[in-house]
Amino acid sequence: MWMGQSSVDFIMAGCKLLDEGNVQSFLDNTDIVLTDCDGVLWRGNQVIPGAQETIEKLRKLGKKVLFVTNNSTKTRAEYVTKCASLGFPASEDEIISSSYVTAHYLKYIVKYTGKVYTVGPQGLAQELNAVGIPNFGTGPDVAENWKFEDYTTLPLDPEVNCVVVGFDKDFSYVKLCRATAYLRDKGCLFVATNTDTGLPVNGRFIPGTGTIVAAVSEAAERRPDIICGKPHLPIFDTVLKLHNVDPKRCIMIGDRLNTDIELAHNCGLGAALLVLTGCATLEEVRQKQSSNSIADQRLVPNFYLPSLAQLGTLIDSLK
Ligand SMILES: O=C(O)[C@H](O)[C@H](O)COP(=O)(O)O
Numbered sequence: 001m002w003m004g005q006s007s008v009d010f011i012m013a014g015c016k017l018l019d020e021g022n023v024q025s026f027l028d029n030t031d032i033v034l035t036d037c038d039g040v041l042w043r044g045n046q047v048i049p050g051a052q053e054t055i056e057k058l059r060k061l062g063k064k065v066l067f068v069t070n071n072s073t074k075t076r077a078e079y080v081t082k083c084a085s086l087g088f089p090a091s092e093d094e095i096i097s098s099s100y101v102t103a104h105y106l107k108y109i110v111k112y113t114g115k116v117y118t119v120g121p122q123g124l125a126q127e128l129n130a131v132g133i134p135n136f137g138t139g140p141d142v143a144e145n146w147k148f149e150d151y152t153t154l155p156l157d158p159e160v161n162c163v164v165v166g167f168d169k170d171f172s173y174v175k176l177c178r179a180t181a182y183l184r185d186k187g188c189l190f191v192a193t194n195t196d197t198g199l200p201v202n203g204r205f206i207p208g209t210g211t212i213v214a215a216v217s218e219a220a221e222r223r224p225d226i227i228c229g230k231p232h233l234p235i236f237d238t239v240l241k242l243h244n245v246d247p248k249r250c251i252m253i254g255d256r257l258n259t260d261i262e263l264a265h266n267c268g269l270g271a272a273l274l275v276l277t278g279c280a281t282l283e284e285v286r287q288k289q290s291s292n293s294i295a296d297q298r299l300v301p302n303f304y305l306p307s308l309a310q311l312g313t314l315i316d317s318l319k
């Protein structure tokens, strides 16, 4: 059942239901709403009921809404099209995707000048192209009648000094071998767009980018040097570069504790609101809430709602 618990029989000290008693101060302390996409606004191409209306109401209240997604499958321009088609009109600069963040981080922060071997989607390849970073690897790559000795003769491009892993629906054993061959050289940079383990699509959970990153990590016996998406800083650094916001006046609305909610803690945002239409459950929040580990406490949201629709209803109650 997607819509979370119908009633909650426990009150969690650190995490409160957003309600008519606290929503006014919640909104008064907010100028910028960073909203996650998969699991908050939509699941695959299925819009979550009430999400469009709530985004519209937030904008009517004068809040700047930014779409901050770990999804690396599209360029920002393609996200503008997707958002418009699903009823969330947005400009490119209002969309901060892990594909865009990864390309810009490599170009302008790492100042990477070589070629990239990409285990990832077209959207990521196009964002890398847009900043002038040559890359290859996207698309199907399978070997018929594979023999193990083929692995030792895989041609490696000497100009590749970075492997980037994103959401790759064409992931294959051959790609795993190529990525591993490059990454066995410790001087080759290992970059991941994000490490979400799964995402909600049309009522099912499908394996996320994190499962592909984990396969490459295990085979190469190393962890990514850089992870660009939530909860890591590069994606919020990009928000700051594009919009120069005050983190304390930002709230993060998300469906996953170890990306959306943890980002809020990592970046000192004003508050984090969890909605129960995607990955996380209240039981998970309760477990983190009652844990003694600081790492777990950083996954606890300030507020929760069954879905974004209820925030729209609360906004109506203020009139
Ligand atoms: O597997 C992935 O890449 C992620 O699960 C997915 O794309 C998350 O997107 P978000 O919830 O950040 O919009």
Ligand SMILES: [Mg+2]
Binding pocket: 036, 037, 038, 039, 040, 254, 255, 256, 278
């Ligand atoms: Mg999500």
